[in-house]
Amino acid sequence: MIIVLQPDATEEQQEALLADLKARGYGVHCSRGVERTIVGVIGTPERDKDGLIEHFESLPYVERVIPILKPYKLVGKAFRPEGTVLNVRGVQIGGGTLCVMAGPCTVESAEMLLETARFVKKMGAHILRGGAFKPSTSPYSFHGLGEEGLKILQEASLETGLPIITEVMDTRDVELVGRYTDIFQIGTRNMTNFSLLREVGNTRKPVMLKRGWASTIEEWLQAAEYIASQGNYEIILCERGIRTFETYTRNTFDLNAIPAIKELSHLPIFADPSHATGKRSLVPAITLGAVAAGVDGLIIEVHPNPEKAVKDGPQSLSFEQFGQLMQAVRPVAEAVGKRL
Amino acid sequence: MIIVLQPDATEEQQEALLADLKARGYGVHCSRGVERTIVGVIGTPERDKDGLIEHFESLPYVERVIPILKPYKLVGKAFRPEGTVLNVRGVQIGGGTLCVMAGPCTVESAEMLLETARFVKKMGAHILRGGAFKPSTSPYSFHGLGEEGLKILQEASLETGLPIITEVMDTRDVELVGRYTDIFQIGTRNMTNFSLLREVGNTRKPVMLKRGWASTIEEWLQAAEYIASQGNYEIILCERGIRTFETYTRNTFDLNAIPAIKELSHLPIFADPSHATGKRSLVPAITLGAVAAGVDGLIIEVHPNPEKAVKDGPQSLSFEQFGQLMQAVRPVAEAVGKRL
Amino acid sequence: MIIVLQPDATEEQQEALLADLKARGYGVHCSRGVERTIVGVIGTPERDKDGLIEHFESLPYVERVIPILKPYKLVGKAFRPEGTVLNVRGVQIGGGTLCVMAGPCTVESAEMLLETARFVKKMGAHILRGGAFKPSTSPYSFHGLGEEGLKILQEASLETGLPIITEVMDTRDVELVGRYTDIFQIGTRNMTNFSLLREVGNTRKPVMLKRGWASTIEEWLQAAEYIASQGNYEIILCERGIRTFETYTRNTFDLNAIPAIKELSHLPIFADPSHATGKRSLVPAITLGAVAAGVDGLIIEVHPNPEKAVKDGPQSLSFEQFGQLMQAVRPVAEAVGKRL
Amino acid sequence: MIIVLQPDATEEQQEALLADLKARGYGVHCSRGVERTIVGVIGTPERDKDGLIEHFESLPYVERVIPILKPYKLVGKAFRPEGTVLNVRGVQIGGGTLCVMAGPCTVESAEMLLETARFVKKMGAHILRGGAFKPSTSPYSFHGLGEEGLKILQEASLETGLPIITEVMDTRDVELVGRYTDIFQIGTRNMTNFSLLREVGNTRKPVMLKRGWASTIEEWLQAAEYIASQGNYEIILCERGIRTFETYTRNTFDLNAIPAIKELSHLPIFADPSHATGKRSLVPAITLGAVAAGVDGLIIEVHPNPEKAVKDGPQSLSFEQFGQLMQAVRPVAEAVGKRL
Structure with a gap:
């Protein structure tokens, strides 16, 4: 941590x-330049840092505090x-493989999910992905089938052997969703729902953490x-686009x-x-680019x-479009040394 | 709702x-221009709209759908x-008055809260504002005193007569927080935590809804x-700054x-x-501007x-700074016809 | 300037x-923490700084360079x-007065400009503001009357006594525009047109520099x-809104x-x-807030x-709306101690 | 163009x-819904559109105008x-080939440019890319060698046979730069310098137009x-990152x-x-992704x-890094059917 003093900070x-700083047990390096005095603080214990930065920034004679x-x-x-x-049940994630999760946004019925599961397999x-609890900007939209959706996902998993991933949105649902899913998904809208993050951290199931649409990489980490x-290191990060001024696309990848x-x-x-x-028409190019x-x-x-x-x-994507995309992905994955 | 067709959409x-559209019971106006055909859809029931827009946008021969x-x-x-x-317990919000909520970010102890409550009154x-459950970007920061903080708030309210506002972050805490607070605060990080919104919607206590830091005005509404x-119309909106590329300030008001x-x-x-x-130094100008x-x-x-x-x-703000700011607020409020 | 080394930087x-650093004549403070070594550089001559920061950031063993x-x-x-x-010809700008510039976006004709000039006076x-050279996102839009517009502005100024401000967009027009205007306006799209900035810097006329719609405060300065x-210190800064994800308004003030x-x-x-x-309907509130x-x-x-x-x-604004706004501005200006 | 009326617009x-609208020669479709009346305007001549949209949006009884x-x-x-x-002098751009432009940011000397030109060839x-006129956020930074830099570029082009691309920043320099370069580069800061765009439009040399850092795709087009x-259709678009809230990277690609x-x-x-x-370390991944x-x-x-x-x-990139990157690009280009 480096503390930059105001130009008019007094000797006192x-x-x-x-x-x-010394009373708190830190080592201190003080460097007096012509226009500013800068204090290097050594040995800041990681856990106290947030509080300390705010504390020193609050001092009227401090210009800014720079964390290192x-x-x-x-x-x-x-x-x-x-x-x-x-x-995840035999599917390797990370370490040189390219893992594909696919499926509908929402579990609409057993038939459509099974049909999709068989095809993507x-x-x-x-x-297999599929939503049972769905976030929605409007309170009047469909919010998913709930536990019935989870059961349909489990069924499709049993038949096809595909592990499943599904979103959890409420701390009260973590236990329920955990009974069915192989991977928890935390959606972009809940990246800063810290209660929920801690709750899935208390399980020992993998968690896919989507980036908040206006979160920096540092906040995401x-x-x-x-x-x-909380002890759960089984985390997958997922870039899903951020919010910018561009309006032609829903987000900016x-x-x-x-x-x-x-x-x-290392995640x-x-x-x-x-x-x-x-936009469906842009999905193939972004997939290959990623x-x-x-x-x-x-x-x-x-x-x-x-x-x-x-x-x-x-x-x-329609089935046909997904089939074509998988064909196109293979040579690109190989070109960068990934096993599909 | 207006549906713009692709230039190459066929007659069929x-x-x-x-x-x-007719089968769904809508009135239809079709206008064939030289380069595009445009379909005006009349009588869209409000509640179906979200789903319908996505449905029509999914059609390969539709260029875009414009909600009206x-x-x-x-x-x-x-x-x-x-x-x-x-x-709120005798305090009027809206309708020509200017209501001031003040207090510490976090309830740190009974003494500091009482001292502050007396002074701001x-x-x-x-x-009186004060956090008992605090969101924090870092898992290692202080997260508030919890129920103990709520009790301290209640105490300060009893002594000073000031109603209180405090944040709730978890659906499971709504009942507990509701036992103590006069107004629920939903923080910027939870503006899209839809489970939480519904949960406070099910109470009959006023809710202050802060704008999400990357949410449009429409999404906020x-x-x-x-x-x-859910039946709770006692809602207060609060603009607290949005996220932009500017780095000198924490947010952009x-x-x-x-x-x-x-x-x-009408809220x-x-x-x-x-x-x-x-930044404390910018607070007075933004207060007067608002x-x-x-x-x-x-x-x-x-x-x-x-x-x-x-x-x-x-x-x-320090006590002194808050006192000076209240002095400065008065003539500006009067200049725009508000009662402080 | 502070240089933070990579954790694996070697002794050599x-x-x-x-x-x-010493060869370049700088004083150096080196502080070796447990996880990082930090080098404080003292006495960086202002003018070299940009180049130096990039130079040190280019070194493979440097993590980052922090300008102070x-x-x-x-x-x-x-x-x-x-x-x-x-x-500006008897009009004071800065120093406790509130200066109002008003007029049409574009000089359309002598009649409309004179009528407007008389009214706003x-x-x-x-x-008096009014555009003779107009930037426009579309090449097919109207781009202003050019020198004819400048002459009309001059005429209106002669009649009413109001000094004028008008935009210059091309280095080649600075001399021409300077013959007519009292203040140069540099538009948001040209805030990073450095040739143009230097060109108006070489004149001795006041310049209003609008903030670039995606420029930080630091870049603006x-x-x-x-x-x-270039020796021209007669600069007025103008905040005109920045670009964000919000779509209800054209910009975010x-x-x-x-x-x-x-x-x-100090500007x-x-x-x-x-x-x-x-949006005309939002102009009064933003005016009063500012x-x-x-x-x-x-x-x-x-x-x-x-x-x-x-x-x-x-x-x-229409004449009526502008008249009402000026009425509303007065008490707010007084409330914050400004002379209108 | 579609005009949505305010809910309280009168019959008159x-x-x-x-x-x-009819007097202007447009066809009109009027659709009166329960809550809004919508007017479809047919036959809008392209060139008038900008002005017309603003005109109709100015009417107090119009809610919004939607261009189609x-x-x-x-x-x-x-x-x-x-x-x-x-x-461009035998180099094909577009049409299934992958064209690589490489070289230093700035022409620093004849030696370094020639060395680089030979290596990248x-x-x-x-x-070959290289800047002779350089934009710079600080007035105190290096701004390029000017015409001397252009001469060095020409020399390197003569020796290696590589066509060159270099930036032009000032309308007054277009003729000069055009004498030396094969392709004009318009930088991100000048994407809305309309005088400059018109000036290079009046030449018959190819122009690379970089996207403005806060410009939408539509504004870029x-x-x-x-x-x-202006008659110059030889245009190359270049995505170079936009400005967002992310601070870890200089821009967001x-x-x-x-x-x-x-x-x-079609460009x-x-x-x-x-x-x-x-950041040098991120360049390879972004190159392959693009x-x-x-x-x-x-x-x-x-x-x-x-x-x-x-x-x-x-x-x-250093020479070694560029050499490795070119090796890595080849199989990816082939995987997507591009000739390098």
């Missing part, structure tokens, strides 16, 4: 600051430089740290986040080209009849 | 679309053109509609939102200059000793 | 860095703490520094920028509520018949 | 609007559905329309823009991974000694 103020270390540790690269590899997908801090996460964290990173674009940039996996919306989808029809 | 596709009506109704201006006025504040749709809410909704609108800036632009109230962080604040010290 | 690399001093000097607060006051405006670095500029710079700061909102937050002046679009305006009709 | 107002057609024509997909292919690059409207441009325009689209990230997503070319900063680069060192 500087002395008081140094005394305070990252505000996360368990999910940081240094914690496990070789990278995290998960095994045949095309090479590894995990701090959200992952919430989960890890932040491709930079893929290599950035690779250099900052696997996925892409969600469906939400990142909101694979070439190094993602560990994909999560893609597929529907037997997108025009009749209850939700997210405009961004869902 | 147009006929199919019109037939579909707002996606909220209960919180829309037309629902109650005269404006909503709340009465003396300076003319109407409601839809979040309010979640609460109202969106002043436009004040008159925009006034023309779109009272507050400003939170503390979070909107993140008052002149027409807010119904303010929520301001005040701390007996900001340098020792557990959280949000850099944006908290 | 550190030595090389320190030797390099602001990247502008002539326009910084410390350069003239008492604040800059301009005098009567209502108390101090300076650096753009002002371009003008000042960044109220925080008003007090922020006041603490960072007068204006607000443009017309462009900041893009005045209460401390602006030194306003620039407002007024048109005798907004429905017939060639450009910016939706955000232009 | 509606009649006046319809009469106005795109505000650009010459650069739109429909104008040349087969796509534009350029030939050997590695398979097709065009309108800027391209400026160039095309908008991958969605690649397929979006492919569906909206070739390039990626600039150097500026898109600002290629897989379908770009027609790349423009990459390469420097013989990035640590000594005058500008943009942190994002420049």
Whole structure:
């Protein structure tokens, strides 16, 4: 932590600051330039940092406080430089494979889900996605089948052997959803729902943490740290687009986040080209781009009849489109040394 | 709802679309221009709209669907053109008064809260704020005193007569917090926590809904509609700054939102200059600007000793600063015809 | 300047860095923490800084470089703490007065401009605005009357005595526009047109520099520094809204920028509520808010018949609306101690 | 164009609007719903559109005006559905090839440029980049060698046979730069410098138009329309990252823009991974991602000694890194059917 003093900080103020720091047990380096005095603080214990930064920033004679270390540790690269590899009922995530999760936005019925599950499996997908509890901007929209949807997912999993991933939105549902799903999904709207993060952190099931639509990479990793801090290290990050001024697409897919996460964290990173674009016609290009940039996996919306989808029809691929995309993904994955 | 067809939509596709619309009971106006055919759909029932828009956008021969009506109704201006006025234990909110909520970010102890409560009351504040459950970007930061904090708030309220407002973050805590607080606060991070919105919607206590840091005004009103749709119309909106590329301030205070809410909704609108800036030195100017632009109230962080604040010290006002600000607010409120 | 080394930087690399810094004549403070080594560099000459920061950031063993001093000097607060006051043909700008510039977006004809000039003068405006060269997103829109428009402005100025402000967009037009106008306006789209900034910096006429719609406050001040670095210190800053994800308004008026500029710079700061909102109905509230937050002046679009305006009709006030607004501004200006 | 009336628009107002539209020669469809009346306007001549939209939006009884057609024509997909292919001194751009432009940010000396030109040619690059006129946020930074830099570029081009691309920033320099360069580059800061766009539109040399850092895809295409409207159709678009709230990277590379441009325009689209990230370590992943997503070319900063680069060192690749990247690009390009 570095503390930059105001140009008009007095001698007394500087002395008081140094005394305070020493009393807290920190080492101190004070460097008096012509225009500013800068205090280097050594040995800040990680856990106190947030509070300390705010404390020193509150002092009237402090211009700003600059943290030096990252505000996360368990999910940081240094914690496990070789990278995290998960095994979800035989499906490997991370470690040189490309994992494909596919399925409808929402579980609408047993028939449509089974039909989709069989098809995506045949095309090479590894995990089945489908929503039973659905967030929705409007209170009057469909919010999912709830536990009935979970049962249908389980059925489809039993028949096809595909593990499943489904979203949980309420701390009170974590236990219920956990009875059915193989992977919890935390949606973009709940990335800063800290109670929920802690609750899934208390389970020992893998969690896919989608990036908040207006969250920085650092905040995203701090959200992952919430989960890890409860003892659950089985975390998958998923870039799903962020909010910008652009209106042609639903979100802006932040491709930079893929290599950035690779250099900052040991966690696997996925892409969600469906939400990142909101437009079916753009999904293939974004999928291929994400694979070439190094993602560990994909999560893609597929529907037997997108025009009749209850939700997210405009961004869902038809079976035919998904089949073609899987064909196109293979050579790109190979070109960057990934096993599909 | 207006449906714009792709330039290459065939006659058959147009006929199919019109037939579909008529079968659903809608009136249809079809206008064939030189380059595009446009279909006006009349009589869309409000509740189906979200699903319908996605349905029609999913059709391969549809270029885009343009909603005409707002996606909220209960919180829309037309629902109650005269404006909503709340009465919280004798304190009027809306309707020409300027209501000031003040207090520390976090309840740290009974002493500091009482001291603050007495002071802000003396300076003319109407409601006491203070956090017992605190969201925090880092899992290692302080998260509030919990129920103990609620009890301290109640005590301070009993002594000073000030009603209280405090944040609730977890659906499981709504009942507990509701036993102590006069107003629920939903923080920016939970504006899209739809389970929580519904839960406070099921109570009959007033709710202050802060704007999500990356939420449009329309999404904010839809979040309010979640609460109202459960039967709770006692809602206060609060602009607390949005996220932009600017880094000098913690957020960007969106002043436009004040008159925009006034023309779109009947709900009272507050400003939170503390979070909107993140910098104590900017709080007075933003407070005065918000008052002149027409807010119904303010929520301001005040701390007996900001340098020792557990959280949000850099944006908290000292007693002296809050006293001076209240002095400065008075003539501006009068200049725009508000009673403080 | 502070240089943070990578955790794996070797002894030799550190030595090389320190030797390099000393050879350049800098003082050096090296602080070796448990996880990072941090090098404080003292005595960085202002002018070299940009290049140096990039140089050190390019080193493979450097994690990041943190500048300590602001990247502008002539326009910084410390350069003239008492604040800059301009005098434009008898009109004072800055120093406790509130200066109102008003007029149409575009000079459409001599009649409409004269009519507007007379009216805004009567209502108390101090300076007449009007565009002769107009930027336009579409190449097919109207681009202004050019020199004819300048002549009309001059005529209106002669008759009413109001000084004029008009935009210049091309380095080749600076001489021509300078023959007619009292103040150059640099539009938001040209805030980073550095050739143009230098060109108006070479004149000795006042320049209003609008903030780039996606420029930080720091970049804005650096753009002002371009003008000042040529010897022209007669600069007025103007906040006109920035670009965000919000779509209800044309831009987001960044109220925080008003007090922020006041603490960072000595230059007068204006607000443009017309462009900041893009909606006539929001202009009054933003105007009052800006005045209460401390602006030194306003620039407002007024048109005798907004429905017939060639450009910016939706955000232009009618005569009646402008008259009412001036009435409303007065008590707010007084409430914050400004002379109108 | 569709005009949505205010709910309280009177019969007379509606009649006046319809009469106005008919007098202008438009066809009109009027659809009266329960809550809104909507007027479809048919036959809007493209060129008048901007003005008309503003005109109708200015009417007090109009809620909003919705344009149906795109505000650009010459650069739109429909104008040349087969796509534009350029030939720059034997180098094909567009049409199934992947074109690589490489070189230093700035021409620093004849030696370094020649060394770089020879190396990038050997590695398979097709065009040499290098700045002679450099934009810079600070007035005190290096601004390029000017004409001397142009001469050095020409020399390197003569020796290696590589065509060159270099930036032009001032309308007054277009003639000069045009004497030396094969392709004009318009930088992100000048995307809305309309005078400059028109000036290069008046030449018959290819122009690379970088996206403005806060410009929508539609505005970018309108800027391209400026160039095309002067008769110069030899335009290359270049996505170089947009500005968001993310601070870890210099910009956010908008991958969605690649397929979006492919569906909206016939112009070739390039990626600039150097500026898109600002970090050398992220350049390879973004390059591969852009290629897989379908770009027609790349423009990459390469420097013989990035640590000594005058500008943009942190994002420049060393020779070794560029050589490795070209190796990695080849199989990805092949996987998506592009010839390198």
